[in-house]
Amino acid sequence: GAVVSQHPSWVICKSGTSVKIECRSLDFQATTMFWYRQFPKQSLMLMATSNEGSKATYEQGVEKDKFLINHASLTLSTLTVTSAHPEDSSFYICSARETQPHQETQYFGPGTRLLVL
Amino acid sequence: GESVGLHLPTLSVQEGDNSIINCAYSNSASDYFIWYKQESGKGPQFIIDIRSNMDKRQGQRVTVLLNKTVKHLSLQIAATQPGDSAVYFCAENLIYGQNFVFGPGTRLSVLP
Numbered sequence: 001g002a003v004v005s006q007h008p009s010w011v012i013c014k015s016g017t018s019v020k021i022e023c024r025s026l027d028f029q030a031t032t033m034f035w036y037r038q039f040p041k042q043s044l045m046l047m048a049t050s051n052e053g054s055k056a057t058y059e060q061g062v063e064k065d066k067f068l069i070n071h072a073s074l075t076l077s078t079l080t081v082t083s084a085h086p087e088d089s090s091f092y093i094c095s096a097r098e099t100q101p102h103q104e105t106q107y108f109g110p111g112t113r114l115l116v117l
Numbered sequence: 118g119e120s121v122g123l124h125l126p127t128l129s130v131q132e133g134d135n136s137i138i139n140c141a142y143s144n145s146a147s148d149y150f151i152w153y154k155q156e157s158g159k160g161p162q163f164i165i166d167i168r169s170n171m172d173k174r175q176g177q178r179v180t181v182l183l184n185k186t187v188k189h190l191s192l193q194i195a196a197t198q199p200g201d202s203a204v205y206f207c208a209e210n211l212i213y214g215q216n217f218v219f220g221p222g223t224r225l226s227v228l229p
Contacts, residue, residue, distance in 0.1 A: 004160075006160075042125075043219045043221045044161070046216050104149050104210050105151065105163060106151075106163075106216075106217060108162070109160050110159055
């Protein structure tokens with residue numbers, strides 16, 4: 001099946017620094033990738049939809065200047081948490097959908113756990 | 118809107134028994150559904166999907182049932198094993214090409 005990777009899997013940073021998380025589709029091309037965050041014992045909350053070659057679409061309440069998304073190729077999307085603060089500590093998960101027609105299935109990465117001190 | 122945080126309901130079953138996990142979805146126009154399994158500290162893993170023109174689909178040890186009349190989805194796991202312990206999410210596709218909306222999740226605990 002389709003494989004999506006994320007890097008890093010774990011990151012600890014100081015408050016005020018920026019953190020970049022990469023999401024890669026390893027064996028398929030993904031025109032669209034999605035970024036989610038998940039707090040303990042809660043469901044996934046969509047943050048933004050990342051479209052290759054265009055600006056990301058952010059969900060209501062998600063600051064686009066805080067969470068910078070770049071989808072420079074059909075296999076890579078990055079999420080940068082700028083000036084991270086302790087409240088940004090969370091589990092960030094990306095997903096990717098194949099470019100093929102009628103392929104709606106999303107495949108998820110393993111997630112990145114961010115801890116801001 | 119997106120699923121918001123809730124305390125996860127928990128289903129406990131004995132090893133070897135069958136499990137049934139239920140999900141109520143929100144939009145009668147949704148036409149594609151997926152069940153995901155998420156183990157602790159990992160990303161969601163695709164289990165099985167179903168389109169709205171079907172009411173049942175079977176996989177290996179899993180069956181998904183769709184009742185469009187009451188907007189209900191269920192996941193049946195046969196002969197539940199310890200490795201099935203995880204949180205299970207249903208997801209509905211409201212608009213083709215757009216993101217899925219996730220349910221709140223159900224934690225499945227398999228008792229020895």
